[in-house]
Amino acid sequence: MTAARTLVSNLRPATAAAIAVGVALTAAGSAKAQATPAPYPSMAAIAQYRMASQADEIALARSAAPPSISQDSDVMTLGDHGYDTAVKGKNGFVCIVERSWAMDFSDAEFWNPKVRAPICFNPVSARSVLPTYLIRTTWLLAGASKAQLEARTKDAIASRRIPPPEVGSMCYMMSKDGYLNDAGGHWHSHVMFFLPHDAKGPADWGANLPGVPVMGGDVGLDPASVYFVLVAKWSDGTPSTMGM
Numbered sequence: 001m002t003a004a005r006t007l008v009s010n011l012r013p014a015t016a017a018a019i020a021v022g023v024a025l026t027a028a029g030s031a032k033a034q035a036t037p038a039p040y041p042s043m044a045a046i047a048q049y050r051m052a053s054q055a056d057e058i059a060l061a062r063s064a065a066p067p068s069i070s071q072d073s074d075v076m077t078l079g080d081h082g083y084d085t086a087v088k089g090k091n092g093f094v095c096i097v098e099r100s101w102a103m104d105f106s107d108a109e110f111w112n113p114k115v116r117a118p119i120c121f122n123p124v125s126a127r128s129v130l131p132t133y134l135i136r137t138t139w140l141l142a143g144a145s146k147a148q149l150e151a152r153t154k155d156a157i158a159s160r161r162i163p164p165p166e167v168g169s170m171c172y173m174m175s176k177d178g179y180l181n182d183a184g185g186h187w188h189s190h191v192m193f194f195l196p197h198d199a200k201g202p203a204d205w206g207a208n209l210p211g212v213p214v215m216g217g218d219v220g221l222d223p224a225s226v227y228f229v230l231v232a233k234w235s236d237g238t239p240s241t242m243g244m
Contacts, residue, residue: 039182040100040111046141048113049099050078058086061095064118065172066235070095073120082138092123094130097178101140102133104220105150109181118175125169129194132162132222153221164196164223173228174235189231189240194224201225 051057057077062070073093076083083096100107100115109115121130135156139149156162174189197218198204205227207214216227234240 040109040113043111043140043146044113051097051116054086057097060116060118060175060177061097061120062118063175063177063235064095065093065120065174066237069093069172070120070235074126076134078137081141083134092126093120094126095120096130098133099137101136101149105146105153110146112181114179115181116179118173118178120172122168122170124166125171125194128163128166129169129171129224132156150221157221157223162223165194167195169194172235174231174233174240176234176236176238176240189234190228191231192226192228194226197223197225202227 051060054077058075061075061077062073064070065073069091070093072091073087073089073095074085075087075089076094076096077086078097078099096119098115098117098119100109100112102117103110103115136149136153139152144152153162170191170193172191174191176186176189178186180187193216202208202217205214205216206212207216207227213230214227216225218225230240232240
């Protein structure tokens with residue numbers, strides 16, 4: 001399963017924001033872009049999903065959160081069989097760069113090899129949200145098809161091997177160097193919160209209302225609700241501007 005959760009929320013006319021867990025956040029393009037045939041019908045060669053070097057991937061992963069957090073976090077990088085711990089930290093946070101398969105199975109860019117989504121999980125989400133994306137990656141690198149990934153995810157949820165996120169789960173996505181999809185690269189700097197499904201949903205947060213900087217709701221297959229809050233600065237302290 002994935003730690004990526006996809007949420008589509010009307011942000012402004014003709015624009016939608018899709019948030020991924022585990023993995024990932026993606027931002028959807030305009031209605032015209034959504035009508036375009038999917039440009040990524042199948043997985044590309046695995047080499048296209050890799051970064052130039054492990055050092056580059058470590059640096060990009062750490063850019064997900066301010067240095068006061070990321071300099072002491074674990075960093076995991078994509079290996080031959082899954083994600084491996086490249087740097088052992090001491091604060092319980094885990095920073096990684098998610099790839100396109102962190103998106104919802106229905107996303108047109110599920111196989112987009114250009115996607116690089118830096119994300120830094122707090123200790124609670126590192127143990128209750130991140131593992132689902134790591135498992136999906138392991139399945140994929142072992143040769144599972146997209147249909148098999150989806151079937152295994154549904155089975156794991158039904159058997160509660162993929163449980164709801166623990167209360168207190170959140171992550172940072174404050175990198176200005178990420179590439180979330182072809183609609184424009186990065187999006188707003190933001191933090192995300194993962195919760196078990198709530199009967200009232202967004203109403204409990206006042207989310208998705210005009211003038212409110214909180215968006216979210218239930219997403220994808222995962223037994224979770226995801227809410228995100230926009231942040232005024234990127235992780236390096238520079239002002240955040242919309243990249244899409």
